[in-house]
Amino acid sequence: MALFITDECINCDACISECPNNAIYEPDQEWSYSDETKLSGTVTTPRGKEVDADSENEPLSDEFYFIVADKCTECKGFHDEPQCVNVCPVDCIHPNEDYLETEEELLEKKVWLHGA
Template sequence: MALLITDDCINCDLCPPECPNQAISSDAGIYQIDAARCTECVGHYDQPSCMTVCPVECIEPDPAHRESLDQLAEKYTAMYS
């Protein structure tokens, strides 16, 4: 499942450099996660690095983009092969 950044985001700028897939960007000062690039850090880390650094815990699973661990691993493989 891809992740999403909720409205609780304080735009602290910590999450974009942590994302190994470059899935986090800012549009008009609002951070968003590109579901097509988000693997929840599968293939890179044991847990999503953006969630680890978020001081207000505003990053959560995106119910609109449900994916299994196998699907996330396949997405990672497709991006890096």
């Protein structure tokens, strides 16, 4: 399942460079599906929503770092475990119960974001 960052985040910046999917953003930062992915133009997310991959989306938080669930694969296809969780000094990154996904679905999302 995708991960999320709680309000216990101290905005230390440790997690952001660890994410192979560019799913982690700074507080108050706009984001797009195309950021550091192969996505471009109109695409359908793994959850079936049609979006413009190039459009800028509103920040999900203006106070602490946030994870875009549709871009989070828990590092499947890159690492054995989520790298952001490993480097977080305050243990504020947890599974997002709203995005229950199997390992197979996470690997499919990785291919959707980056190709084979």
